[in-house]
Structures are given as structure tokens and as C-alpha cells.
Amino acid sequence: MLPPGALLTGVGLGPPLAAEQAAYVRATSRARAEWPLVEVVARLVVAGDQLQTARITIGGVANLPLRLGAVEALLVGKPAKPETLAAAAAVAADGAKPLAGTAYKLDLLRGAVLDALERALAQPPPRPHRRPRPRPDRKDSPMQLCRHLRWKGHSHDAAELAEFQLTFARNQVPYSCLHTCQPWGPDDELAAPEACNDSRPCYKPSPLVDLRLS
Structure with missing residues (x-):
């Protein structure tokens, strides 16, 4: 948290991980919407046929972005297969406490996480450059x-x-x-x-x- 009177003037993002495969998914209520109902960023690194690294972050469901540690734990060290992704996405909403009017986001979140994982895994790793x-x-x-x-x-x-x-x-x-x-x-x-x-x-x-x- 920023101390009282502090002003955020910039955000620095590090480079992608080596061999990272990533995807961004946003779910909206209409074709053109400024704010997503749910958004997901999935970053994966695959070594051989195993998921070596997983970083899953979501937005649109709280007052700040959230990392899904439970989902990441079910991915790392597991085979890079559809059933692995499905099992991890199934726990994406575990522990959530939605408001009366936002309970529908639970299923939406699980689906968006699975979609982001599948898209990330389908991405070719970045090419090395001379x-x-x-x-x-x-x-x-x-x-x-x-x-x-x-x-x-x-x-x-x-x-x-x-x-x-x-x-x-x-x-x-x-x-x-x-x-x-x-x-x-x-x-x-x-x-x-x-x-x-x-x-x-x-x-x-x-x-x-x-x-x-x-």
C-alpha cells in the first residue's frame, strides 16, 4: 500500500520469462465494453511435457488484481495436458465470497481461466533471436x-x-x-x-x- 500523500508515477514490467507462453482473456456482457466482467492473464513455461512455471492473475472480481495460487499449484510440475488445465481451472473460484448480484461470476471465472490456460498452452514459445x-x-x-x-x-x-x-x-x-x-x-x-x-x-x-x- 502507498503511504498517505504518495503518488504513483509509473509501473515497470519485467521481460517475459524464457520460453514463456502467455494469453489474456476478457469476458464482457457485450461485444464492445470498456470494463470486463472477468479478465485473466495466464503465463506458462513448459519444459518437455511438464508445466514448469505458472502465473495466473485475474481482474474484474475484486478491488485489485489477484493471483490464483491454488490454480498455479495444481499446474506446476504436472503434465501439460487438457485434463491438468481443467482440474486447475475448476478451483479458480474456491474461497470466493461474491455479493448477491455477482455470484454469476464464479462460473464465468472458471471458464475464463480455462480459456486463458488453453490459449497460452497453444501459443508457440517465443523464437530465440541472433x-x-x-x-x-x-x-x-x-x-x-x-x-x-x-x-x-x-x-x-x-x-x-x-x-x-x-x-x-x-x-x-x-x-x-x-x-x-x-x-x-x-x-x-x-x-x-x-x-x-x-x-x-x-x-x-x-x-x-x-x-x-x-
């Missing part, structure tokens, strides 16, 4: 960004240089490649300004190249 090739030293020349590189606020080819520069300067999230919609390019190498250069066959220079390396 180290990016170094960009040649161009401190005295324009920065040749690849036109396939995307980041927050830049989902399409910018028409104006000022817009392009502003979104690039403000970006604080991972980059992605337009070819793959992932943090790697079609050659399985990292998608990032320092990695996407003319040494890669997929590279195409952006029409707006008047950016200087800082």
Missing part, C-alpha cells in the same frame, strides 16, 4: 530507418517529417516489423532502428530519412 548486426558508423550522416519498422504512434508511412520525428522520439515500447507484425523481421533477426539496416535483404529505406543519430 544478435543484431551492427549498423555502420553514420554519426555524420542521416539515419536510414527501414520503412517496414513500426512503433507506437507510427503504424503507417508518415506523410510529414515532423510527425515521423515526433513519434520516433517519444517511442518507449518495442519495435515491430510490418512484414511479420512481430519484434523480428522475415529473416528472424531483431526489429529495431540499430538492427534494421542495409546489410539485411528485407531492408527498404524510409522516404523520410532526415533523422540524425544522437
Whole structure:
């Protein structure tokens, strides 16, 4: 809990676990809803045919997100099979004390947890990436960004240089490649300004190249 007068100014999230498979599920009362009735994040790591790590967090059922320790305990060390997931999801609502008007969420929670577990297990583990090739030293020349590189606020080819520069300067999230919609390019190498250069066959220079390396 924050002490009186304290102000939360930011939240830092660590990187995914090695070989992590994850899924997010939200249950709503209509197709478009701002707040979910129940939401679940499932993070799994599978080693061989065993569930090595499980992190299950739920929201929409209390005044803060909750970790489901009992569900996690029934997953870790068990075979990565449908019956394991079903047995773990069945205890997701154990110990809950719903209000008179929210008892329906118990079954909804169990179903959402099972759905998230199944989706996470079906996800392929993230691909390992080779180290990016170094960009040649161009401190005295324009920065040749690849036109396939995307980041927050830049989902399409910018028409104006000022817009392009502003979104690039403000970006604080991972980059992605337009070819793959992932943090790697079609050659399985990292998608990032320092990695996407003319040494890669997929590279195409952006029409707006008047950016200087800082």
C-alpha cells in the first residue's frame, strides 16, 4: 500500500520469462465494453511435457488484481495436458465470497481461466533471436530507418517529417516489423532502428530519412 500523500508515477514490467507462453482473456456482457466482467492473464513455461512455471492473475472480481495460487499449484510440475488445465481451472473460484448480484461470476471465472490456460498452452514459445548486426558508423550522416519498422504512434508511412520525428522520439515500447507484425523481421533477426539496416535483404529505406543519430 502507498503511504498517505504518495503518488504513483509509473509501473515497470519485467521481460517475459524464457520460453514463456502467455494469453489474456476478457469476458464482457457485450461485444464492445470498456470494463470486463472477468479478465485473466495466464503465463506458462513448459519444459518437455511438464508445466514448469505458472502465473495466473485475474481482474474484474475484486478491488485489485489477484493471483490464483491454488490454480498455479495444481499446474506446476504436472503434465501439460487438457485434463491438468481443467482440474486447475475448476478451483479458480474456491474461497470466493461474491455479493448477491455477482455470484454469476464464479462460473464465468472458471471458464475464463480455462480459456486463458488453453490459449497460452497453444501459443508457440517465443523464437530465440541472433544478435543484431551492427549498423555502420553514420554519426555524420542521416539515419536510414527501414520503412517496414513500426512503433507506437507510427503504424503507417508518415506523410510529414515532423510527425515521423515526433513519434520516433517519444517511442518507449518495442519495435515491430510490418512484414511479420512481430519484434523480428522475415529473416528472424531483431526489429529495431540499430538492427534494421542495409546489410539485411528485407531492408527498404524510409522516404523520410532526415533523422540524425544522437
